[in-house]
Amino acid sequence: MKKVQDRFLEYVKINTTADESTGTTPSFEGEFDLAKILVEELKTLGLKNVEMCEHGYVYATLESNIDKKVPVIGFIAHMDTSPDMTGKNVNPQIVDYKGGDILLNKEKNVVLSPKNFPELKLYEGKTLITTDGTTLLGADDKAGIAEIITAVEYLIEHPEIKHGEIRIAFTPDEEIGEGTKFFNVEKFGAKYAYTMDGGRIGELEYENFNAASAKVVVKGRNVHPGYAFNKMINSMTVAMEYADVLPKHQVPEKTEGYDGFYHLVGIEGGVEETTLTYIIRDFSLEIYKTRLKVLEEKQHAINSKYGMDLVNIEITESYRNMKEKIEPVMFVVDHAKKAMERARVKADIRPIRGGTDGARLSFMGIPTPNIFAGGENFHGKYEYVPIESMEKAVEVIINLVQIYCE
Known part of the structure; x- marks a missing residue:
């Protein structure tokens, strides 16, 4: 054998x-x-x-x-x-x-x-x-x-x-x-x-976790940096602002046991457009659904601040x-x-x-x-x-x- x-x-x-x-x-x-x-x-x-x-x-x-x-x-x-x-x-x-x-x-x-x-x-x-x-x-x-x-x-x-x-x-x-x-x-x-x-x-x-992924696409406006005053919108700066408003202690490196988290797994982009990729995890279905709502609430808050739809989110549920x-x-x-x-x-x-x-x-x-x-x-x-x-x-x-x- x-x-x-x-x-x-x-x-x-x-x-x-x-x-x-x-x-x-x-x-x-x-x-x-x-x-x-x-x-x-x-x-x-x-x-x-x-x-x-x-x-x-x-x-x-x-x-x-x-x-x-x-x-x-x-x-x-x-x-x-x-x-x-x-x-x-x-x-x-x-x-x-x-x-x-x-x-x-x-x-x-x-x-x-x-x-x-x-x-x-x-x-x-x-x-x-x-x-x-x-x-x-x-x-x-x-x-x-x-x-x-x-x-x-x-x-x-x-x-x-x-x-x-x-x-x-x-x-x-x-x-x-x-x-x-x-x-x-x-x-x-x-x-x-x-x-x-x-x-x-x-x-x-x-x-196991309830799981989803979120693709956050941030649009910007690119113009010559020498003449950008009150014209340019740097999508990377807006993307960093979005990432910064999510709960800072609810990330993998600061959670364990039954804690859930938001995990930023990828950043790609430039001035004109930036994409943030997140995975969202939680054992509680209720808290998991709340986490997805938080992503959308932060999206609306930033769009409201800038007076335009700069941030768009696509959420894909993975498993339960x-x-x-x-x-x-x-x-x-x-x-x-x-x-x-x-x-x-x-x-x-x-x-x-x-x-x-x-x-x-x-x-x-x-x-x-x-x-x-x-x-x-x-x-x-x-x-x-x-x-x-x-x-x-x-x-x-x-x-x-x-x-x-x-």
Whole structure:
């Protein structure tokens, strides 16, 4: 049987960096490359109904080996990696961690230190897979893919372990918010599902942000700067004024837990026109809606001040808090917690300060909590994953499918 870390090390070497600018699904050709490899691997293992659709979604079935009827359970992970840092030429390093600093890259002086990342102390005595300091690692979410396939292989090799029908899906473009854009719920056919897309070992999540993006376009009037008196309107200056009137302490770097925020993620422009791009997040639907109103109120205030419509806003809602869809079937969370306990993992139930494919799927009819994949410091060069955490995730999956048969 192939070890989970061996699979993972193969997958991360395939560049699957999502690219929002392409407008295609998948957004990057490398996602197709990984999808094709996964299809062949699943077929070789003997799974049924293995297919890849035209948009790169991979589906497969492990058939039930029991007579009684139990719900069809699904496991989902995404193939793409974050565009925040390159996933090209990933060169993973194996570290038997004894404590202290880890030198990721001597030439660039990139150091993974418990001084900056105190959770590193939790993994003394563990074996870590790190980056070489020049790319992200891709544990988000190739660790999840490796864990699901390794668990399925174990179940195939141990038919004495009883389970119902298990459906698998690997999705593209989760990192740019389009992981479920072409997800075929009917074809997937699971009653309940789990994304293996969480972080630290023990994480179990069924609450996530309500999320939207806002494109704030500010118009100006450009004239020769030498003759601009009472004529020029510098759109960049007006844009800065707009940004400045939003709540200054409700930003990511000053919020935690159940706090929401406004996050300015992009600025582009010149004197004639400037665009501010925001993402808006909150767990409370009521406060989330208030945040969207605040954006519009500030727009109207500035337009009123200048006596013209300089500021225009386009708001796009992204996803909702899956809590309202999970709470009526809380046993899906309880079963996952029990599966962790059997693996001697303490469940850490906390809100996701982000979103997963499961958030949208829950509103598409498949309640889908999120289970840890084991990684830390996603989306950057300090990302790493303990092998022992991945092994525990495999164990949790195996336990979970048995619980649904009890």
